[in-house]
Amino acid sequence: MDRDEFLRRASVGSFLDAPSDDPGDLVPDGPEEDLIDRFCAELEAVSGTPHRTENADEALETVLELMEGHQNFMARGHLPIPGLAGRLIHDGYRIAGSDVPHDRGERLRHQLEYETLEVGITGVDALLAESGSIVLTSGREAPRMASLIPDVHIAVATTDQLCWSLSHLFSEQPDLVTRGSNLVVITGPSRTGDIEQTITLGVHGPRTLHVVLMPPPW
Amino acid sequence: MATVQLFVTCLVDAFAPLVGEAVVDVLERLGVTVEFPQDQTCCGQPAFNAGFHPEARRMAAHTVRVLDATEGTIVVPSGSCTDMIIHHAPELMDNGSELHAAALRVAARTREFTQFLVDDLGISDLSATGGGVCAVHHSCHGLRNLGVHDQPEQLLDSVDGLDRVELEGSTECCGFGGLFAVEMPDVSAAMLEHKLDAIESSGADVVVGGDISCLMHIGGGLHRRGSTIEARHIAEVLDQ
Amino acid sequence: MTSFLERARADIGSDQVAAVQRGARRFRDHRSEAVDEYAAMEAMRDRAREIRLHTLANLDRYLGTFADAVEANGGTVFFAADASEANEYVVQLAAAKAVQGVVKSKSMLTEEIHLNDALEAAGVDVVETDLGELIVQLSGDRPSHIIAPVLHKTRFEVGELFRDSFDVPYTDDPIELNAIARRYLRHRFLTADMGISGVNIAIAETGSICLVTNEGNGRLSTTAPAIHVAVMGMERIVPSVGDAAVILEVLARSATGQKLSSYTNIITGPRRPGEPDGPDELHVVIVDNGRSDVLGGSTSEILACIRCGACLNACPVYRTVGGHAYGSVYQGPVGSVLSPSLFDLDEWADLPYASTLCGACLEVCPVRIDIPRLLLEQRRRAVEAKVGPMWMKRPLRAYARVATHPRRYRRLLSVGALSGRLFKSGWITRLPWRGKAWTSSRDLQAPSSSFHRWWRRRGS
Numbered sequence: 001m002d003r004d005e006f007l008r009r010a011s012v013g014s015f016l017d018a019p020s021d022d023p024g025d026l027v028p029d030g031p032e033e034d035l036i037d038r039f040c041a042e043l044e045a046v047s048g049t050p051h052r053t054e055n056a057d058e059a060l061e062t063v064l065e066l067m068e069g070h071q072n073f074m075a076r077g078h079l080p081i082p083g084l085a086g087r088l089i090h091d092g093y094r095i096a097g098s099d100v101p102h103d104r105g106e107r108l109r110h111q112l113e114y115e116t117l118e119v120g121i122t123g124v125d126a127l128l129a130e131s132g133s134i135v136l137t138s139g140r141e142a143p144r145m146a147s148l149i150p151d152v153h154i155a156v157a158t159t160d161q162l163c164w165s166l167s168h169l170f171s172e173q174p175d176l177v178t179r180g181s182n183l184v185v186i187t188g189p190s191r192t193g194d195i196e197q198t199i200t201l202g203v204h205g206p207r208t209l210h211v212v213l214m215p216p217p218w
Numbered sequence: 219m220a221t222v223q224l225f226v227t228c229l230v231d232a233f234a235p236l237v238g239e240a241v242v243d244v245l246e247r248l249g250v251t252v253e254f255p256q257d258q259t260c261c262g263q264p265a266f267n268a269g270f271h272p273e274a275r276r277m278a279a280h281t282v283r284v285l286d287a288t289e290g291t292i293v294v295p296s297g298s299c300t301d302m303i304i305h306h307a308p309e310l311m312d313n314g315s316e317l318h319a320a321a322l323r324v325a326a327r328t329r330e331f332t333q334f335l336v337d338d339l340g341i342s343d344l345s346a347t348g349g350g351v352c353a354v355h356h357s358c359h360g361l362r363n364l365g366v367h368d369q370p371e372q373l374l375d376s377v378d379g380l381d382r383v384e385l386e387g388s389t390e391c392c393g394f395g396g397l398f399a400v401e402m403p404d405v406s407a408a409m410l411e412h413k414l415d416a417i418e419s420s421g422a423d424v425v426v427g428g429d430i431s432c433l434m435h436i437g438g439g440l441h442r443r444g445s446t447i448e449a450r451h452i453a454e455v456l457d458q
Numbered sequence: 459m460t461s462f463l464e465r466a467r468a469d470i471g472s473d474q475v476a477a478v479q480r481g482a483r484r485f486r487d488h489r490s491e492a493v494d495e496y497a498a499m500e501a502m503r504d505r506a507r508e509i510r511l512h513t514l515a516n517l518d519r520y521l522g523t524f525a526d527a528v529e530a531n532g533g534t535v536f537f538a539a540d541a542s543e544a545n546e547y548v549v550q551l552a553a554a555k556a557v558q559g560v561v562k563s564k565s566m567l568t569e570e571i572h573l574n575d576a577l578e579a580a581g582v583d584v585v586e587t588d589l590g591e592l593i594v595q596l597s598g599d600r601p602s603h604i605i606a607p608v609l610h611k612t613r614f615e616v617g618e619l620f621r622d623s624f625d626v627p628y629t630d631d632p633i634e635l636n637a638i639a640r641r642y643l644r645h646r647f648l649t650a651d652m653g654i655s656g657v658n659i660a661i662a663e664t665g666s667i668c669l670v671t672n673e674g675n676g677r678l679s680t681t682a683p684a685i686h687v688a689v690m691g692m693e694r695i696v697p698s699v700g701d702a703a704v705i706l707e708v709l710a711r712s713a714t715g716q717k718l719s720s721y722t723n724i725i726t727g728p729r730r731p732g733e734p735d736g737p738d739e740l741h742v743v744i745v746d747n748g749r750s751d752v753l754g755g756s757t758s759e760i761l762a763c764i765r766c767g768a769c770l771n772a773c774p775v776y777r778t779v780g781g782h783a784y785g786s787v788y789q790g791p792v793g794s795v796l797s798p799s800l801f802d803l804d805e806w807a808d809l810p811y812a813s814t815l816c817g818a819c820l821e822v823c824p825v826r827i828d829i830p831r832l833l834l835e836q837r838r839r840a841v842e843a844k845v846g847p848m849w850m851k852r853p854l855r856a857y858a859r860v861a862t863h864p865r866r867y868r869r870l871l872s873v874g875a876l877s878g879r880l881f882k883s884g885w886i887t888r889l890p891w892r893g894k895a896w897t898s899s900r901d902l903q904a905p906s907s908s909f910h911r912w913w914r915r916r917g918s
Contacts, residue, residue, distance in 0.1 A: 439899065
């Protein structure tokens, strides 16, 4: 149907007790508790695993430990641990290409390789303490797939990226939503309760989610 | 003390007049003068709930006229009828009409029985005596549309010798729903079974409520099961 | 078509309905916990309602803004007046792009318009990727809950289904069943040419669409294939990012008691230059299919619904009869209001009567839709159109005549009391005609006197 005709049908004179202006967001009071502690507790409550470290070196060691037993990984750029990807390659881990070709046949061939991808290592754009969530946007060198297709997702974050809640985050950084074509708020591993309400993890997304926390590099 | 108008409701009138008598007794013991406008009939709720607005309007209009010709608080021993008078009767009348104004006046004066006692008179102890164990069934309209919850509990807790237990799912609908009981009988019966199971496992010997409609449904089911548990209106329990 | 009552009769007491009841109660209890924990919930619900009503009052403006923004981001918008226009667009797009395989993430709207059927008729292979919807698809069944499609199925049934569908050894362990589905679907995701999703809520100012899932299928089906088609009900939109935050804060809490679902995904246009992955094309199909009629009618408030399913979980009737008894894509309280307005009133006139008007739905609705009031309005419409329970008309009319004449009324009371006293036990255990519906499951206390009579006798 023609756009104008469609929109004409969507027009209504008045509507109950509708406010005349856009009500906009409602940002509740923030907490009076330690954001880091709360974040870690909430992450655990949704079956994620927090790792608190004192500095980039410790964080690096933690990632190396988590990588043991795996063969390959996909990186999503802007990792707060300098040289992480290089170190992993040096240690013999294969880094998966994340640039998906536009050509149909090549796209298919490239993405089929993802079936054997084991680990995704990403930074984050924000952390939400209230729900133990991590926020990632897509962008240059920031593939969506890194946090989506592998069985294991290791997210490295700095504590200054902590925010209280989704409402707070969107209020403080509204541009985050449109920074890339995709923003995802990840709250724990992939899960379903569809079969008799028994929660099983790792349906189509990662089964394991690690969040490695470190202080900001400065 | 006050003078109140009793709107006794058609179900109490026809099927449980003792409840009405108990309401009068309880109020008079408190020094309240009770008047009963004898031309009262039915508020029109059954027709309204079934979607038959012209019929509902006629009955609601009659009720409004009868009550508007009186003064003082209108006390109703039924959450659903109170809800009808307060929230729906005015809407049935043409906006701006004389009847509409009358309906609004009547709505402003109407109170559910336990609300009148506890919230208006500030009385939650009637020096009543009793025995045994009771459980409260919170009828839906009173509970959700009028905020009736604590009042019956407070009143019952003040009855000397009467213990009270919680009913599992006490705020879940019993399945009466007005004409739903006969329009969707299998569903109504299944909901009733669930409610009766909860009552029987509660340890209560009497289930107490504020709406005779729910109580007829629950009581009828208990009787059919051969249970010794009774379903009684709170007015009767407070009149002991 | 069968009636609600006939379908309910067949389902009440079944194992499937027992499973639905357990599931619904669990959702309801989890919601309760989440609400108790979230101090801002009531204020958020108030705000969410305001946002939705404001949007609906200005829907044309916001849809226009949205469409412009989608296109500015490189997406394509198609306005579909009805199901057939929507389906035709998607089928033609699939043909133009030589699409062979489609992966779908759960969308009630696509069920409403029967999109899968249209695609399959055109030779396109469609696989549902939401685990519950996959089970529905493989078993040729219908969903029994708005957000939990197979609440009614046991793991034994799923075990047998997967054994037969995937030719794997039988297991009823949910973890193993999940692994089977994951293996099967992973390959489909990565090789599909088109991904189709619904839209939980769209954001007008940015041209974004939000997808809320737990499984990750919403992300995969909108990331792996080169083409993403988002099918959106025209009413599922809010003005700004801040508004969307409010909706997202109340949505998961109301639905499952989670603070947020595992994946809250906000998509703004197709893959951008320089981005390594994502679909190259984004098509947003905005569907009317009767919604504009609802918007202009007396039940328009129902369009504020954000499809959380809380009303289903709270509804004692839904828990007693399960989702299938409603017969409609939209079930429970919201479905009972929506179906007779969105679809044919005649066909769905009994659904508004599948309720005791207990109000539990209104108590939990995140946008505070007055569902009981809307159910009453649907009943009024049904009676006015003469498709309601018209057998009640004569008795109610007769009663109205008596109840508006006090002397006749008092006489009726006397007659009732006299007849009642014939039942020596004080109880009536069998009534004829329509009365059977009462006495089939309960006794009736026989009238023996009346309050009017008592009052008259006491004098004063």
